[in-house]
Amino acid sequence: MIVRALVVLLVALLFASALGLVTAQFRTRSLFVDLERSQQDARQLDVDYERLTIELARLSQPAAVERAALKLGFRAADPRQTVYLNLPQASAATPVAPGPRK
Amino acid sequence: MSRVELQRRGARRSRRADGGGRERVAFSSNPLLTVALPAWRSKLLLFMLFVGFVALGGRAFYLMGGVTTDFLQRQGEARYARTLEVPATRGRVTDRNGIVLASSVPARAIWAIPDDVEAEAAELAELARLLQLGVPELKRRLADEDRSFVYLHRQVDVEIADRIAALKIAGVHSSREFKRHYPEGPTSAHIVGFTNVEDRGQEGIELAYERQLAGRAGSRRVIKDRLGRVVEDDWLREPVDGRDLALSIDNRVQYIAFSALKAAVEKNQARAGAALVIDVHSGEVLALANWPSYDPNARGRLSGDSIRNRAITDTFEPGSTMKPFAIATALELGKVRPDTRIQTAPGRLTIGDRTISDAHPHGVLTVEEVVAKSSNIGTAKIALELPPQALWDTYTALGFGQAPRLGFPGAVAGRLRPAKTWRPIEQATISYGHGVSVTLVQLARAYSAIARDGELVPLTLTKIDEPPVPVRVLSAQTAAALRKMLEMAVGDEGTAPAARIAGYRVAGKTGTAYKLKNGVYVKEYVASFVGFAPASDPRVVIAVMVDEPSGGAYYGGQVAAPVFAQIAGATLRTLQVAPDGPLEAPRQMVALRSPR
Numbered sequence: 001m002i003v004r005a006l007v008v009l010l011v012a013l014l015f016a017s018a019l020g021l022v023t024a025q026f027r028t029r030s031l032f033v034d035l036e037r038s039q040q041d042a043r044q045l046d047v048d049y050e051r052l053t054i055e056l057a058r059l060s061q062p063a064a065v066e067r068a069a070l071k072l073g074f075r076a077a078d079p080r081q082t083v084y085l086n087l088p089q090a091s092a093a094t095p096v097a098p099g100p101r102k
Numbered sequence: 103m104s105r106v107e108l109q110r111r112g113a114r115r116s117r118r119a120d121g122g123g124r125e126r127v128a129f130s131s132n133p134l135l136t137v138a139l140p141a142w143r144s145k146l147l148l149f150m151l152f153v154g155f156v157a158l159g160g161r162a163f164y165l166m167g168g169v170t171t172d173f174l175q176r177q178g179e180a181r182y183a184r185t186l187e188v189p190a191t192r193g194r195v196t197d198r199n200g201i202v203l204a205s206s207v208p209a210r211a212i213w214a215i216p217d218d219v220e221a222e223a224a225e226l227a228e229l230a231r232l233l234q235l236g237v238p239e240l241k242r243r244l245a246d247e248d249r250s251f252v253y254l255h256r257q258v259d260v261e262i263a264d265r266i267a268a269l270k271i272a273g274v275h276s277s278r279e280f281k282r283h284y285p286e287g288p289t290s291a292h293i294v295g296f297t298n299v300e301d302r303g304q305e306g307i308e309l310a311y312e313r314q315l316a317g318r319a320g321s322r323r324v325i326k327d328r329l330g331r332v333v334e335d336d337w338l339r340e341p342v343d344g345r346d347l348a349l350s351i352d353n354r355v356q357y358i359a360f361s362a363l364k365a366a367v368e369k370n371q372a373r374a375g376a377a378l379v380i381d382v383h384s385g386e387v388l389a390l391a392n393w394p395s396y397d398p399n400a401r402g403r404l405s406g407d408s409i410r411n412r413a414i415t416d417t418f419e420p421g422s423t424m425k426p427f428a429i430a431t432a433l434e435l436g437k438v439r440p441d442t443r444i445q446t447a448p449g450r451l452t453i454g455d456r457t458i459s460d461a462h463p464h465g466v467l468t469v470e471e472v473v474a475k476s477s478n479i480g481t482a483k484i485a486l487e488l489p490p491q492a493l494w495d496t497y498t499a500l501g502f503g504q505a506p507r508l509g510f511p512g513a514v515a516g517r518l519r520p521a522k523t524w525r526p527i528e529q530a531t532i533s534y535g536h537g538v539s540v541t542l543v544q545l546a547r548a549y550s551a552i553a554r555d556g557e558l559v560p561l562t563l564t565k566i567d568e569p570p571v572p573v574r575v576l577s578a579q580t581a582a583a584l585r586k587m588l589e590m591a592v593g594d595e596g597t598a599p600a601a602r603i604a605g606y607r608v609a610g611k612t613g614t615a616y617k618l619k620n621g622v623y624v625k626e627y628v629a630s631f632v633g634f635a636p637a638s639d640p641r642v643v644i645a646v647m648v649d650e651p652s653g654g655a656y657y658g659g660q661v662a663a664p665v666f667a668q669i670a671g672a673t674l675r676t677l678q679v680a681p682d683g684p685l686e687a688p689r690q691m692v693a694l695r696s697p698r
Contacts, residue, residue: 029333032332032335033332036331050205051207053202054207054285056202057285061289063357076672079604079606
């Protein structure tokens with residue numbers, strides 16, 4: 001009698017464990033699909049970032065800045081229009097503070 | 103209820119009613135129908151069934167239990183497992199401040215199987231529009247029946263490829279690849295170089311650092327489900343992305359050098375030009391510009407002439423820019439002092455059967471003035487006092503005659519013949535820069551030794567964190583004396599007042615050399631200027647070379663020195679170097695005296 005009950009119990013356990021295995025496998029796979037999708041998104045974001053960096057470099061290249069500055073009527077700074085302030089304990093490497101000449 | 107049914111019910115009831123006492127005879131056990139079968143037949147049947155099952159079991163074991171599983175395993179896997187190539191991204195090339203000079207983004211190659219293509223005229227027109235091809239051109243490519251595969255367009259942007267895919271034209275496919283972008287375009291084209299459509303380096307840094315930049319593609323084994331989603335994977339080989347590379351170039355200085363050079367080449371109607379800016383302390387190349395240039399983003403119309411990096415791969419006879427090194431040797435050996443007087447009159451000197459001359463006669467000059475006024479005779483007279491080997495040793499120590507170890511493809515050594523083979527006339531001409539050929543990189547590096555008190559450091563095109571170990575090639579006193587002479591050369595009495603700039607003291611030397619074509623000197627020139635600034639504490643060495651100026655002016659002081667001035671002024675301001683000179687405008691006087 002006990003043996004029979006034990007067998008029934010073990011069969012039930014086996015069945016439950018088998019179902020558990022299937023569920024776990026299924027969850028692993030669906031989580032993996034999510035992970036894969038997230039990694040895909042991350043890669044896409046990387047690509048977008050790279051694209052934007054290139055775009056930034058293209059727009060900020062000195063040639064483009066110069067064109068825009070000329071359009072606005074800017075001129076490059078020149079030592080003659082620059083006021084140089086000598087800080088106390090001035091040495092050969094005096095920091096330069098640019099500013100308009102009054 | 104129908105009648106038939108009622109009758110049937112009645113019949114059933116009656117059967118039950120009368121079935122009680124009598125033995126019922128089943129229809130199947132009608133004795134008339136009984137056949138006496140031998141017992142072995144059923145046993146045989148049972149046995150055959152048994153054999154059948156054993157055969158099935160055996161077959162199943164044969165297929166699954168490990169005897170020969172390969173075939174089925176393969177067939178199964180072919181239905182759910184795939185090996186995916188995982189591409190590695192090529193590393194970026196940036197400047198010293200992290201500004202991107204070259205970077206890869208995914209793109210698509212659009213290809214077709216001509217036999218399979220079925221499309222209506224409207225679809226083809228749309229495809230041609232997206233690919234920026236003409237319809238006839240597209241049809242021509244698709245009409246090539248001999249080929250089972252034809253690229254329609256490579257390196258197409260992903261968005262455009264998606265729109266092509268949305269057309270769903272049978273037989274037109276796309277595959278993944280990368281497209282390299284060069285945001286700075288022509289400005290830094292020669293140093294960065296370019297890649298081909300397979301994303302492999304072809305020129306410049308892209309070629310030189312191919313191994314570091316390229317990376318290695320990986321692959322992984324995946325299991326796909328019914329919807330094509332990856333549900334399990336197994337890495338066969340992890341991809342290794344290419345490493346980024348930071349160059350020593352400063353893109354602001356690069357632009358300054360490039361635009362100044364371009365303007366000068368165009369103004370002087372020259373064939374070509376090159377300019378180089380070197381950080382004196384670290385040996386880093388801050389800018390390396392060439393003109394003519396090309397756009398590495400649109401490589402359809404490349405010619406060898408425009409892709410050549412002249413500063414590194416082209417040698418030329420430098421002319422007077424070589425003079426300071428002969429003077430340096432004489433100073434080192436104590437043959438002359440800066441104030442030793444040299445007679446250069448009457449402006450001609452005959453050595454053997456050849457006569458060398460100055461462009462303008464000068465009379466008696468001090469050694470300092472020989473450099474400042476660029477006297478060929480003065481230099482030759484000093485050089486002839488020296489043992490040839492000593493001169494050769496100085497040149498060699500300064501890096502002439504050897505290819506610089508820049509790690510750049512195509513770096514050349516130039517020509518410096520062994521001292522034993524020099525005849526006196528050659529010794530004289532070599533001292534003022536003829537009969538010897540150098541590259542602009544070699545010249546700039548040699549001048550950096552003068553700029554940094556006689557020590558020489560290796561040049562580098564990549565950003566370095568620690569300053570390199572210097573090698574002493576000249577004494578500090580000699581270097582200081584040369585700096586003074588070179589500063590005099592840009593003075594009012596020198597050959598290159600046009601090199602002066604507001605706010606900074608500069609020093610440098612002009613060069614105007616005849617070109618050698620097919621072994622004969624012709625009346626075409628290379629105008630050059632090599633110098634450094636600020637003269638009190640040099641920060642950058644700048645070398646400029648303009649090839650065959652034909653706009654009237656051709657002296658180094660007229661053509662190359664103004665380029666030096668533009669580059670030096672803007673570069674020092676950009677690098678925020680404190681001024682060391684007068685702030686008033688330099689007198690923009692063009693040197694007409696002592697051109698060489």
